Every structure is written in structure tokens, then in C-alpha cells.
Amino acid sequence: MSILNNFSLEGKIALVTGASYGIGFSIASSYAKAGATVVFNDIKQELVDKGIAAYKEAGITAHGYVCDVTNEEQVNAMVAQIEKEVGVIDILVNNAGIIKRIPMVEMSAADFRQVIDVDLNAPFIVSKAVIPSMIKKGHGKIINICSMMSELGRETVSAYAAAKGGLKMLTKNICSEYGEFNIQCNGIGPGYIATPQTAPLREVQADGSKHPFDQFILAKTPANRWGEAEDLAGPAVFLASDASNFVNGHILYVDGGILAYIGKQPK
Ligand code: NAP
Numbered sequence: 001m002s003i004l005n006n007f008s009l010e011g012k013i014a015l016v017t018g019a020s021y022g023i024g025f026s027i028a029s030s031y032a033k034a035g036a037t038v039v040f041n042d043i044k045q046e047l048v049d050k051g052i053a054a055y056k057e058a059g060i061t062a063h064g065y066v067c068d069v070t071n072e073e074q075v076n077a078m079v080a081q082i083e084k085e086v087g088v089i090d091i092l093v094n095n096a097g098i099i100k101r102i103p104m105v106e107m108s109a110a111d112f113r114q115v116i117d118v119d120l121n122a123p124f125i126v127s128k129a130v131i132p133s134m135i136k137k138g139h140g141k142i143i144n145i146c147s148m149m150s151e152l153g154r155e156t157v158s159a160y161a162a163a164k165g166g167l168k169m170l171t172k173n174i175c176s177e178y179g180e181f182n183i184q185c186n187g188i189g190p191g192y193i194a195t196p197q198t199a200p201l202r203e204v205q206a207d208g209s210k211h212p213f214d215q216f217i218l219a220k221t222p223a224n225r226w227g228e229a230e231d232l233a234g235p236a237v238f239l240a241s242d243a244s245n246f247v248n249g250h251i252l253y254v255d256g257g258i259l260a261y262i263g264k265q266p267k
């Protein structure tokens, strides 16, 4: 038998949250290519429709549901519907996320809470909804999409860093609490990836030059480029597959080397 069989997701059902585009779409597509049945959700019907069309164009039949991951009732109803219509979820990727870039002293408590709600409370709510069936089935994989901000801070992202730091610890706790049931919970910490979420940081300036933040990130990244959503595909398949059955509570940083690097020396 080939070692590559260990990476196959044939026969598995994967739910990727907020996956009609961006990183979630790329991860879900890689799961389909590895043999899994893909299920995703988004807040709005139009985004679910767009997502289904985009998967179709990529040759993938995806099951899309409208659900706000911060709403426990909606999440429980969606998971019950998926179990009925598609089957028990083997792989959950908590991908849906938002960011608000506001200096901390100017940020309202309501804005702070909203980021925590989507980026931290929702992974708790969705994980909680899928774990009981994973226990009954005898296995499960939960992958939380963390961030550089699970380790580092920077100006304007206090809520996001607090949420993603918390998500790293939720990952370790799910591993600690449910590892004995053959559930592996790991995180992926993407570096700076070119998606709609980071588009404002890459906007070309009026004079045609790169955005200062764009230049800053290139100087901080040994790979000397932004990541593409596709860069996360291989690590995501690994963490969803039997190849990682003894990897638990780990955050796999996929960052072109940012966390290893002290930064470029000024000339
Ligand atoms: P994105 O392009 O903004 O996509 C995020 C997705 O999540 C969208 O489809 C969004 O739907 C959905 N979503 C937001 N709130 C939701 C909710 N309450 N319920 C259901 N779906 C919801 O972001 P991305 O860059 O692909 O990021 C995906 C994940 O990776 C996020 O957790 C993000 O924090 C993380 N991440 C991104 C980067 C990066 O550099 N891009 C780096 C590290 C980590 P709507 O369009 O309807 O809002």
C-alpha cells in the first residue's frame, strides 16, 4: 500500500465554515480533490449560491447551508440537517472569521465583542455541535484556522489577536478533553495570505507604488511573497487525514517563515 493512501480523504465528510471563497474555499476544494464530500456554510443565501457555483466550476459538488456560526441555534440545526442529508461530519474546519482594524482606544466594546464572537465563540459553538457524533463514530478531526496573531500583536488588531490567541488555546483544550475519543484538534496559523480579508493591506497607492503594509510584510517574510490560499491546501489535507492521527493540539504555522525571522536589517 502506498504511503499516499494515508493522506486520502475518500469517504469522509468535511464541513468547512465560511467557505464560499477565500481560504475556506481553497481548503474545501483540496478536501474534495483528496476524496472528501464537501459541506460549507455562509451567512447569506447569495454567498452560498455563489460558492456552490464556484465549486461546480472547479468540478466539485458541494453542499451549501445558510448559517451564522455565532448563532448556536442555527449551528445546531445546520449540523442536524447535514447529518440527515449528507452524513456524520468527520472533519470540521473552523474557518469563518472577521477582522476589524481599529486602534484599541478607539474601538467600541461592541466591535471587540463581535470579533471575539465570530473568531472564538463560534469555533466553540460549532465544535461543540459536532463532537458528540464524532465520539459515537469513533474518530474526528477539528482544524481551527488561527493566525500570526495567535503569537504576535500589532497596532489596530487587539480583538483579532485576543480571539486568535484564545483559539490556539481552545485547540489545545479540545485536544486535551477529547483526544481519548480519537479526536484530533489542531490549528493552522496562516501567514499573510492574499484574500479579500487582506485586500486593504495590499491596495496599490495612487502613485502606483506598493502599499506600505505590503512592503512591510514582504520584508518580514523570508519567502518574500504573500501566501496564496492554495498554500494552505497541503497542510489542511495532512491535518484532516490519517497521516496526522498522532498529531494533536498542535498549531501548524504556514507563514513563509515569518515566525522564524527577526526581520530584514535596514540598509
Ligand atoms: P475572508 O476572505 O474574509 O472570508 C471569511 C469568510 O467567513 C467569508 O466567507 C465570510 O462570509 C465568512 N463569515 C464571516 N462571519 C461569518 C459568520 N458569522 N458565519 C458564517 N460565515 C461567516 O477571509 P479569509 O482571508 O479567507 O480568512 C479565513 C480565515 O482565515 C479567517 O478565520 C481568518 O481570520 C483566517 N486568516 C486569514 C489570513 C489572511 O492573511 N487572509 C491569515 C491568517 C488567518 P461573508 O462574506 O458573508 O462575511
Ligand code: GCO
Pocket (backbone or CB within 6 Å): 099, 101, 146, 147, 148, 149, 154, 157, 160, 189, 190, 191, 192, 193, 197, 198
Ligand atoms: C492584519 C492581518 C492579519 C492576517 C492574518 C495573519 O491586519 O494584520 O489581517 O491579522 O489576516 O491573520 O496571520
